[in-house]
Amino acid sequence: MVIIEVFFISIFLSFIYEGIIRKVAARMQNRIGPPIWQPILDFIKLLSKERFEVQNSNFSLVSFLSIISVIGLITIVFMFPFVGILNFNWDFILLIYLLVFSTACFILVGFSFPSPYPLIGSTREIILLLAYDFPLMIIILFFGINYQSIQFIPNNLILSFPLLFVSFLFITQAKVGLPPFNISEADQEIAASFLTECSGFELAMFNLAKSLKIFVMVSLTTIFFFNPPNIPMFFLTSLFVLFIGILLRVILARFRIDQGFKFLWIFLLPLIFIDIIKVII
Amino acid sequence: MFHVVIGCAGDNLIIDKIKKYCQKKSPWLFHYCAGGCNGCDIEILAAMSPKYDFERFGCLLKSSPRHADIFLVTGTVTKKTKKRLLNLYDQIPEPKVVIAIGSCGISTGIFQKAYSVAGPLDKILPVDVYVPGCPPKPEAMIDGIIKGVEILTKKGNK
Amino acid sequence: MHDLMIPFGPAHPALPEPVYLKLFLEGEEIQDVDFSVGYNHKGIEKSLEEMDYIKSIFMAGRVCGICSSAHSTCYTQTVEKLLNIEIPNRARLIRTSIFELERLHSHLLWLGMFGHEMGFDTLFMLSFREREYVLDSLELITGKRVVHDINTIGGVRRDVSQETMSKVLKNLDILKDKVEHLQNLVEKDPIIKKRTVGIGKLDKKDVERLCLVGPVARASGIPYDIRKTDRYLAYDDLGFKIVVENDGDNFARTLVRIKEMLESIRLVKLAIKSIKPGIIKNKVVMNFPVDEAISRVEAPRGELIYYVKSNGSNKPARVKIRTPTYANILCLNKILVGHTLADVPVSLESLDPCLCCTDRLTVVRNGKEEIIKLEDLHGHH
């Protein structure tokens, strides 16, 4: 029954993380902000809403994608060291696969509606995926070659790879779609992007998937660079990582897609290679 | 869909109470200017700002009508926006609440005799809450939204 | 030839007011723009003819909620010209301070929206927080936050007490520091610069050819400001400096507006300090000659013109309004084509479009060959 516990706990935590982001960002902007459990309320409310079947769209595919994107992300949680349900050598390959998988679900959703906003959102996400996944894969494969499994990552790698940590923070920001990399979800340009036509259950599930993505990416950063020995330390450290994310969200404006791409490749890739070459030599 | 996911029959009291509470606490708004003078629109933006901050009640200004619960309409409805307004209204999933903001939306106000006005909002859409004023203050708008939420929970639990 | 047509509006998160843009894209790059407003068209000019002169001041104030007192000031100014009367000095200074406070609130609103379009929510929140100081001051003086019906023919409707004035001055002192902070923030932020420098460029020639007005013209190096040329209200006595930038891009337009805010704060302070005791309204004999008059003011968005024709009765025979956005919207094609979709909200906002003003009329305009398309305006997506 550990699986079900982990399932619900990770969903709960991802909502709380999202709530923390909203609350802390609001406090930073001198507002009171919603309560921390606000995303849970939103989720339950969305479940009680009417569902729209948009004409000329593959709606069953959308429902299916909304569920499997959540499942795909929760599978990553199963690989975390202290959860340890999935536990094998070279699980980094699976990690890369699952990280892309959830994004792919979002992209497919955008393509399954006959509307230009989701379409542009999806094309932007594809470009962004190319931009952030290349550095992300290099980092993950580098860890994979060094440590074989997530289970064997040593503590406090941040001291030996500070530059990788910095790049990973920005990649996290891009992966979860927070400013300055909320390019594919830019409200002001393309409405609600791939979720423009979703409502009710599907919207709730996709919002859950987004929150889960934040939880997973923050936890991965914590595991890779701090790997705290016990669970309380883990949460403290991941809250610290989350705080940096919120800080970036609040103080930065959004990049344009070409600027975002340039930033991720031209600025971050050299940083990553500096740290990697240090080890090889 | 709600009951399918939570796995409960229709008349479970606790589940219904949770649902009601959540509907009350997370109203998502969609705003459309149907031909006002902008005064109300900027006051809605002011209601988002740190001084008033309607996000503390869980309100979010959404960019797609399909995400919304509450439809904020400002301004007299002009002939040109009428069709568009109905189109947007249809896209908001049930349960939904329409709030008419400002004197223009309520009674067409000062533009009563203008030739391009299609009439007050309640002749076009079923309006649930009226927020009078030219323009109403952000406090009044937040009050209107909270009143709208009450109606929303009633509509959602028929 | 075009990959994709994107409808931008009428209901769009970047726009608080309805406008309809058709953007023809190739990839992310904009090839062509098709523009239609008129969703706000109510027929104000016609309604103005059906009201008497006093009532129609309130109608003029409701042409636009943001630059309400600009409209009513311009209208009363024109009617006063028609009647050939002067207003008392105290009323003139009160009008000037309301006018400049309104410019402050409009520009702060604009700065917030500008940040919002770039996905910079914090700038939006900050600038709206500071804006409350202006709105509070306006509420103290006029009794209303947004649409301030303070003008009447021959003066103003409400007097300002000494206490109010000292409160407003205190608010302005705080505001000055805050605006300077915002200026610092905008000038130094690397991403804002990346998003705005060199985008939506308008050179001097375009501005002159298209007769653009207001901050848009001033950002392209043309010192065109009605406050300087016409010397209406109390601007001549207060001493006024025109803010000019030379780059003509979105960043220059941002800087012009921020610097204008600082200038406005100075003007309001000076105006309030120089208010002397006296009457606020001259007695007016409503005896309208058969005549016509035209006058201009510098609204927050640029030159605003009212033409009033009287036929001797107590109602105007014709009122023609030329709003600043109406002039500026012509350059839309110039600043959008060739840039990416992500620049559209920013460039559009950099014009500070006030479509409520513009939409006394409807406009459909397209770029190169001026092709106008009207079909499927109502189809959703």
Place this chain on the structure above:
Amino acid sequence: MKLPKELKNIGKFYKQGKNEAWFILPYENFKDVIKNIIDFGINRISSISGYDNGKEIEVIYHFVKDNFLLNLKVLVPKSLNKIDTLTDLLPATFLLEKELSEMLGIKIIGHPKPGKLFLSEDWYGKPPLRKG
């Protein structure tokens, strides 16, 4: 700025105010006059007003140079109901002429894109500002 000497004879002078001058231009060759004015350096058009006075339609072109307003009135007989475009001289009149044409029902000869544009699509009847 005062009215320059060169412009004193462009039409029938009928009113002068502080920093402004009002002329009535002959309907037949008003465009040539405006061309001269533009060549003279008054090239910023601010507005075009129109008014239906019963017999004819008064079209007023408001030109601006610094603080000087030059208002040129053209009387269009209702029997003709048309006026030449200025868009070839001043692109800025594109919208102003469109508005004039829609609001008063005057035909603009040579306008790049004439046609019914403003108001709602289902607007029928006479132009809103036309009287009688």
